[in-house]
Amino acid sequence: MVSIWHDLRYGLRxxxxxxxxxxxxILTLALGxxxxxxxxxxxxxxxxxxxxxxxxxxxxxxxxxxxxxxxPVPVFLDFKEQNHxxxxxxxxxxxxxxxxxxxxxxxxxxxxxxxANTFELLGVRPFLGRQITLQDGKPDSPPAFxxxxxxxxxxxxxxxxxxxxxxxxxxxxxxLVAIMPPRFRFGGCEIWIPTDLNRSSFxxxxxxxxxxxxxxxxxxxxxSLQAASADLGAIAKLSEKDYPxxxxxxxxxxxxxxxxxxxxxxxxxxxxxxxxxxxxxLIACSNVANLLLARATVRERExxxxxxxxxxxxxxxxxxxxxxxLLAAGSCICGCLFAFVGLKGMIAAIPPDTIPPExxxxxxxxxxxxAVGVSVLATFVCGLAPALHLVRRDxxxxxxxxxxxxxxxxxxxxxxxxxxxxxxxxRLCC
Numbered sequence: 001m002v003s004i005w006h007d008l009r010y011g012l013r014x015x016x017x018x019x020x021x022x023x024x025x026i027l028t029l030a031l032g033x034x035x036x037x038x039x040x041x042x043x044x045x046x047x048x049x050x051x052x053x054x055x056x057x058x059x060x061x062x063x064x065x066x067x068x069x070x071x072p073v074p075v076f077l078d079f080k081e082q083n084h085x086x087x088x089x090x091x092x093x094x095x096x097x098x099x100x101x102x103x104x105x106x107x108x109x110x111x112x113x114x115x116a117n118t119f120e121l122l123g124v125r126p127f128l129g130r131q132i133t134l135q136d137g138k139p140d141s142p143p144a145f146x147x148x149x150x151x152x153x154x155x156x157x158x159x160x161x162x163x164x165x166x167x168x169x170x171x172x173x174x175x176l177v178a179i180m181p182p183r184f185r186f187g188g189c190e191i192w193i194p195t196d197l198n199r200s201s202f203x204x205x206x207x208x209x210x211x212x213x214x215x216x217x218x219x220x221x222x223x224s225l226q227a228a229s230a231d232l233g234a235i236a237k238l239s240e241k242d243y244p245x246x247x248x249x250x251x252x253x254x255x256x257x258x259x260x261x262x263x264x265x266x267x268x269x270x271x272x273x274x275x276x277x278x279x280x281x282l283i284a285c286s287n288v289a290n291l292l293l294a295r296a297t298v299r300e301r302e303x304x305x306x307x308x309x310x311x312x313x314x315x316x317x318x319x320x321x322x323x324x325x326l327l328a329a330g331s332c333i334c335g336c337l338f339a340f341v342g343l344k345g346m347i348a349a350i351p352p353d354t355i356p357p358e359x360x361x362x363x364x365x366x367x368x369x370x371a372v373g374v375s376v377l378a379t380f381v382c383g384l385a386p387a388l389h390l391v392r393r394d395x396x397x398x399x400x401x402x403x404x405x406x407x408x409x410x411x412x413x414x415x416x417x418x419x420x421x422x423x424x425x426x427r428l429c430c
Contacts, residue, residue: 007322008322011323011325015323015326021295022327022330024291025292025331026327026330028284028288029285029327029328030331030338032375033331033338033371033375034334034335034336034337034339035277035281035338036277036278036370037343037367038343038346039270040274040277040364040367040370041362041363041364041367042273042346043270043271043274044366046263047263047266050262050356050358052183052184053122053124054122054123057257057259059217059218060086060216060217060218060225060228060257060258061255061258062217062228062232062256064246064247064251065252065254066254070212072212072213073199074199074239074242075239075246076215077197077198077199078238080215083228085223086218086219086220086228087219087220090114090115090121090215090217091114091115091197092112092113092186092187092189092214093213094112095111095112096108096110096111097111097170097190099169101155107155110191111169111191112193113195114194115137115194115195115197116132116134116135116136116137116196118132118186118194119132120133121216124181124184126179127149127179127182128160128163129146129164129179130177132144132178132194136177138196143172143174144176145174145191145194146176146177146178147179147190149179149180149184163176163177164176169191174193180192183360188356216258225255228255229254232255236253262355262356266354266355281374285375288327303316317384320383320384321384324379324380324383325376325383327383328380331379332372332376335371335372339368339371343361
């Protein structure tokens, strides 16, 4: 343990004597670590886990030939009642909400009519209040609604007493029964009102018929998107004559995963950035390898002298690896700082409405550990190669440069008589 402590002290001294090399090596690796962590975190949160919903990988939404994403109410009900590939299907229709409170100017909010089964389908519990149930959508049930966390914070300052209050929405008093978690932004809406759809009724209280619905469903296990597309396509054949504006010639029902439907357009950009960052990390590691090899060439005489006065090969290799470890540690610290700052810049650079509002981009510890692990491993491998090269050198070749009985004093940069090897041994090994 004492000898390792001596190695650490000596390694710090040697790195401190070469600040240009040390700073360049640390910043090079830190740049690779930071960039890899930022892009890895964005890919993980945007492409792999964008939604906080239950079994989000099985959530899918149908469209017509990948362009028309909304369906008439009867067609949606046919899909819901006759399909064989979905566990359940819900729907959403958009409308504007005017909220007028006591002493508060009228607020314009984005609202959604949702089928009452939607909340159970998504599997997200409210932050406050109770879950929306099928009973809430019945015409004879008291008017109820759910509110987003953003509206709760901006209009009511997160006051929990607002739960259960009756609020005026478009002139209709409705009871707030649920405040959803921050990441719940289904449909990008701020207000959700449950309803029960049938083929002939309109939504009471607002006087608007939701004639276009965005459908979302959870696939049954072991059913593919292609099977779901074929299933809904067969059902649509029965309705195509009644709705020629939707089912035009050569149409095709396509079922896409909710992830691809929401962030698929961003996928190519992120994958290109992943490839670029991977190349950057490889370049960083190769540059550090070149720096360590160049530095090893300069230190040939030092290693030869230490070996000639009794230092074992294992001790020399350990010393060089300790120095590599110190470089790796410094790179990890700087890389974490770069990742933190870089992620803030990345979030600010993403254009609005590019990714779903449910996506919460954050620094992923798994990605950071992976980038750090790769960099540390690369640093040790890069440090091991010159270490093995140096300790296998012929001592005579290494000492040949110390002509006329002079050797370098590596602490002062001056030359010392060869007879002062005991002092040099203390400086190099302790």
